[in-house]
Amino acid sequence: MTVELEEREPLLIRVSGALSEENGEELLTAVRSLMDSGKTEAVVELSAVDSVDSIGGAYLARATEEAGAGGLELGFQGARGGPEQFISLFRSSLERAHPLEKPRRGFLESIGEKLFSAVGEARSLFSLMVESIYWTFIAPFERKGLRWSAVWDEMHEMGVRAILIVYVINLLLGLIIAMLSAAQLQQFGAIIFVADLVTIAFTRELAALMTAIIISARSGSAIAAELATMVVQEEVDALKSMGFNPVKFLVTPKIIAMVICMPALTIIAMFAGIEAGFLLGVFTFGISPANWINETVGALSSNNIFVGLSKSLCYAIVIVIVGCHNGLRVTGGARGVGLATTRSVVMDIFFIIIVAAFFALIVG
Numbered sequence: 421m422t423v424e425l426e427e428r429e430p431l432l433i434r435v436s437g438a439l440s441e442e443n444g445e446e447l448l449t450a451v452r453s454l455m456d457s458g459k460t461e462a463v464v465e466l467s468a469v470d471s472v473d474s475i476g477g478a479y480l481a482r483a484t485e486e487a488g489a490g491g492l493e494l495g496f497q498g499a500r501g502g503p504e505q506f507i508s509l510f511r512s513s514l515e516r517a518h519p520l521e522k523p524r525r526g527f528l529e530s531i532g533e534k535l536f537s538a539v540g541e542a543r544s545l546f547s548l549m550v551e552s553i554y555w556t557f558i559a560p561f562e563r564k565g566l567r568w569s570a571v572w573d574e575m576h577e578m579g580v581r582a583i584l585i586v587y588v589i590n591l592l593l594g595l596i597i598a599m600l601s602a603a604q605l606q607q608f609g610a611i612i613f614v615a616d617l618v619t620i621a622f623t624r625e626l627a628a629l630m631t632a633i634i635i636s637a638r639s640g641s642a643i644a645a646e647l648a649t650m651v652v653q654e655e656v657d658a659l660k661s662m663g664f665n666p667v668k669f670l671v672t673p674k675i676i677a678m679v680i681c682m683p684a685l686t687i688i689a690m691f692a693g694i695e696a697g698f699l700l701g702v703f704t705f706g707i708s709p710a711n712w713i714n715e716t717v718g719a720l721s722s723n724n725i726f727v728g729l730s731k732s733l734c735y736a737i738v739i740v741i742v743g744c745h746n747g748l749r750v751t752g753g754a755r756g757v758g759l760a761t762t763r764s765v766v767m768d769i770f771f772i773i774i775v776a777a778f779f780a781l782i783v784g
Contacts, residue, residue, distance in 0.1 A: 431459060436468035439503065444479025451483040455490040462487075467498030472506045545745050548667070552741060555668040556675050570673035578639045578674075579681030583688060585638070586631050590689040593630055594618060594696025602705065611705045615697055615712050619719040622693030628728045629776055631689045632735035635682065636768035640743040643674055644764035647747025648757040656748070671744045675737065682736035683729045690728065727783055731776065738771045 433450055435443060447464070454462055464480075472480070487494040499506075525533070560566045601614045647670060650656050656666050694716060701707045746764040750756045 431462040432465055433462055434465045434468065437470070439466075439469050439472040439476035439480065441473075441475040441479070444476040444483075448479050448483045448486070451487050451492065451494065455487065455492045459492060461493045461495075463495045463497055465498050466496060466503050467500065469499065469503045470501070472503050477506055541749075544749060545741070548671070548745050548748070549741055551665075551667040552671050552675055552744075555665065555672045559668065564668075566676075567669065567673050571676050574673050574677030575681055577642075578635070578677050579684060582635060582638060582681075582685060586634055586685045586689055587692045589634060590622070590627060590630055590692035591696045593626065594622065594693035595700060597621060597626070597693070598697040598700040602700065606705075611701065612707060612711065612715050614701060615715040616719040618697035619694050619716050620721070620724060622690050623720065623728050624724040625728065625731075625776070627689035627693055628686045628731040628735060629772070631682065631685050631732065632739065632772045633769060635678075635685065635735075636739050636772065637765055639678070640739040640768045641761045641765050643740060643743030644747040645757060645761045647744055648750035648760040651748060651750050652753055652757060666748070671740070674744065675740045678736040678740045679733060682732045682739075686728060686732040690725070727779065731779055734775045734779075735772055738775060739768050742767045742771060 431454065433447065433454075435447060437443060439447075451462070464483075484494055555564075598614050598618050601617045602611055605611055605613055605617075647656070650670075656670075659666055659669055698709070698712055698716065701712045702709050743764045746760045746767065750760040752759075
C-alpha cells in the first residue's frame with residue numbers, strides 16, 4: 421500500500437492487492453499519520469484492491485471511525501467487484517455521521533412535557549370510563565348483547581378463587597386489631613368493648629379497604645397483564661379488524677363480574693374480622709360467647725354496613741378501569757407488560773386511598 425501526496429486536495433491513499441490484516445493495519449497507520457499532521461480530508465483509492473476479508477474490512481471500519489473522531493473526512497472511490505459490494509453493504513456504518521447531541525430540556529420544558537402527558541392519559545382514562553359505562557349499563561338494554569359466559573368465567577376467577585385469601589387475611593387483621601385494642605382496654609376492665617371496636621371498624625372501613633387492596637394485587641394486576649399481553653401480541657388489533665369493540669368484548673365482563681364479586685367478598689371480610697375478635701375474646705380473655713355475640717350484635721349498624729358495601733362498589737370500578745387502562749395503553753414487549761402490571765397495582769392502591777378519603781370526608 422502506498423500513500424501518494426498530490427498538489428491538489430484531498431490527499432489520496434492508494435490501496436493495492438488484497439485488503440487483509442497487513443494492508444488494513446497499514447491503512448489505519450496512514451490515516452492516523454494524516455490526522456497527526458492536521459489534514460482534514462482524504463480519499464481511499466480502492467481500484468487496485470481485488471478482495472476484502474473480514475479482518476481487512478474491520479480495519480477499514482476502524483480507520484473510518486477514528487478519522488471521523490479526529491476531524492478527518494475520509495472518502496472511498498474506485499472500488500469494484502467484491503470490495504464494491506463490501507463498501508455498499510457497510511456504507512452506512514463506514515460513513516456514518518456523528519450522532520447528534522440530545523438537546524437539553526429546561527425545567528419548564530420538562531414540567532410541560534409531564535403535564536401534557538398527564539392530560540393525555542387523563543383523557544384516555546375518561547374515554548375508557550365513558551365507553552365502559554355505555555357498554556356495561558346502557559348497551560345491554562338496547563339489545564346490543566353481553567358476553568354472559570365471559571362474566572361467569574371472570575366471577576369465578578375474581579370472586580370464587582379469592583374467597584380463601586380474603587378470608588384468611590381479614591381474619592389475621594381482625595386478630596391484630598383485637599389484640600391491640602385489648603391491650604389498651606384491659607387497663608380499664610373494658611375488654612368487652614373490643615367487640616364494638618372490631619365490629620364497627622370492619623363493617624365501615626377495614627373489610628372493604630383490605631379486600632380492595634387484596635383484589636387489586638390479585639385481580640387488578642391480572643387484568644392489566646392479560647390486556648397488555650393481548651395488545652403486544654396484536655390480539656386487540658385483530659378484534660378491531662373483525663369488527664369487535666374491545667371495551668364491549670374485554671372490559672365489560674370484567675366490570676360486571678367485579679361489581680358483583682367485590683361486595684360479596686367484602687361481606688366475607690366483615691365476617692372474618694368480627695370472627696377474629698370473637699375468637700380472641702372468648703378463648704383468650706374468657707368472655708362468654710353469649711355476652712360477646714350480644715355486644716357484637718348491638719354494635720352492628722345497617723348504616724355502617726351500607727357505607728362499607730358502597731365503598732366496595734367504588735373500589736371494584738376503580739380496580740377494573742385502572743387495570744384495563746394500563747393494559748390497553750402498553751407499549752413495548754415483555755418489559756412493557758411488566759411495567760403496565762406494576763403501574764396498575766400502584767395506581768389501584770393510590771385511587772383506593774383517594775376514594776376512602778373522599779368517603780371519610782363526605783360520610784364521616
